Amino acid sequence: MVNTTVIQGAPQAAASAAGKNQKLLEVRNLKTHFFLEQGIVRAVDGVDFTVFRGQTVGLVGESGCGKSVMARSILRIVPPPGRIVDGEILFHQGVGKGSTGQSGQEDVIDLVKLDPMGSKIRSIRGGEISMVFQEPMTSLSPVHTIGSQIIEAIVLHQPVTKEEAREQAIHMLERVNMPHPNRTIDRYPHQLSGGMRQRAMIAMALSCRPSLLIADEPTTALDVTTQAQILTLMRDLQEEFGMAIIFITHDLGVIAQMVDYVVVMYLGQVVEMADVNTIFYDPKHPYTQALLRSIPRLGRKSAQGQTGRLTAIRGSVPDPYARPQGCPFHPRCRKAIRGVCDQQDPPFLEVEEGHKVRCVLYQ
Numbered sequence: 001m002v003n004t005t006v007i008q009g010a011p012q013a014a015a016s017a018a019g020k021n022q023k024l025l026e027v028r029n030l031k032t033h034f035f036l037e038q039g040i041v042r043a044v045d046g047v048d049f050t051v052f053r054g055q056t057v058g059l060v061g062e063s064g065c066g067k068s069v070m071a072r073s074i075l076r077i078v079p080p081p082g083r084i085v086d087g088e089i090l091f092h093q094g095v096g097k098g099s100t101g102q103s104g105q106e107d108v109i110d111l112v113k114l115d116p117m118g119s120k121i122r123s124i125r126g127g128e129i130s131m132v133f134q135e136p137m138t139s140l141s142p143v144h145t146i147g148s149q150i151i152e153a154i155v156l157h158q159p160v161t162k163e164e165a166r167e168q169a170i171h172m173l174e175r176v177n178m179p180h181p182n183r184t185i186d187r188y189p190h191q192l193s194g195g196m197r198q199r200a201m202i203a204m205a206l207s208c209r210p211s212l213l214i215a216d217e218p219t220t221a222l223d224v225t226t227q228a229q230i231l232t233l234m235r236d237l238q239e240e241f242g243m244a245i246i247f248i249t250h251d252l253g254v255i256a257q258m259v260d261y262v263v264v265m266y267l268g269q270v271v272e273m274a275d276v277n278t279i280f281y282d283p284k285h286p287y288t289q290a291l292l293r294s295i296p297r298l299g300r301k302s303a304q305g306q307t308g309r310l311t312a313i314r315g316s317v318p319d320p321y322a323r324p325q326g327c328p329f330h331p332r333c334r335k336a337i338r339g340v341c342d343q344q345d346p347p348f349l350e351v352e353e354g355h356k357v358r359c360v361l362y363q
């Protein structure tokens with residue numbers, strides 16, 4: 001049985017239906033843990049953030065900090081032995097899409113309460129929330145043509161015939177600048193280049209015009225020219241379709257280019273979140289500051305006066321089974337206060353509107 005929490009007709013929905021300040025997804029105190037023989041991995045451990053309609057939110061942090069598990073939790077595709085143990089993922093469904101949208105109302109569905117194998121989440125997955133991955137073959141089948149896969153996605157979510165779906169698929173392939181869409185539609189993934197496969201996956205993900213796209217390192221495996229083309233394409237399509245994007249990357253250059261709002265994660269927790277300019281020009285958390293010191297910037301001088309010298313973040317991400325007491329970042333932090341940061345869980349403070357930081361330095 002599908003177990004949903006539905007709050008019918010949230011009052012502000014119709015009024016601000018077209019507005020960018022309308023909530024689309026609210027992640028509240030989300031905890032996703034993996035239960036292994038060696039211990040419990042708290043991959044996502046009490047995460048809160050909100051995505052508004054049409055907004056691009058960047059999830060950033062070093063490898064292993066929980067970005068992908070966060071994305072998979074939203075789509076309810078966390079593999080065992082992982083599971084969501086607490087929290088809510090409220091998806092504001094309907095405005096401008098589907099039957100409820102036409103009535104000017106919205107439904108708020110807690111995705112955590114859905115059966116991960118049930119029909120409700122399957123209609124949301126691929127229909128209203130889509131995902132693109134670093135490796136296109138994660139979502140493309142090697143034994144079917146890209147056309148048949150895009151057509152199947154369309155027919156699954158929309159009341160159209162196969163012929164109409166094929167027309168739509170060709171149109172989508174045109175939109176993602178696929179060369180010769182009429183012919184490419186009948187090709188198998190292995191007959192395409194890496195960049196073309198990425199375009200095919202984006203076409204499939206966007207074929208049902210989702211209101212939220214989750215992009216997990218979608219360009220990391222591509223050469224820089226193709227990477228730039230794909231990023232530009234995603235930005236153009238986002239504007240055209242008015243969808244929101246959660247962009248997962250450890251590349252702060254991509255963050256600067258693509259996102260409106262940044263959520264910085266460390267060991268399963270959000271350590272700082274703010275709009276993109278604040279993150280780059282006024283970062284507060286020592287971890288965010290360290291991440292920024294580790295990226296190249298034209299004309300920047302290092303402490304030694306040499307231009308362009310990068311500083312790696314000292315130490316490495318701790319073993320996920322042995323999380324440090326107190327602030328999880330304190331063993332690597334230049335500003336850690338002995339007796340405080342190694343003892344107390346840091347508070348999550350709002351230092352200014354829309355800017356939150358998890359650090360005692362701002363208490």
Ligand SMILES: Nc1ncnc2c1ncn2[C@@H]1O[C@H](COP(=O)(O)OP(=O)(O)OP(=O)(O)O)[C@@H](O)[C@H]1O
Binds near residue numbers: 036043063066082
């Ligand atoms: N299937 C799994 N089984 C056990 N542990 C897992 C599994 N998937 C992820 N984890 C653990 O959860 C934690 C978060 O992993 P996650 O893949 O979300 O990190 P990430 O920030 O996306 O890293 P990357 O940038 O390398 O993709 C890590 O400690 C990882 O080892």
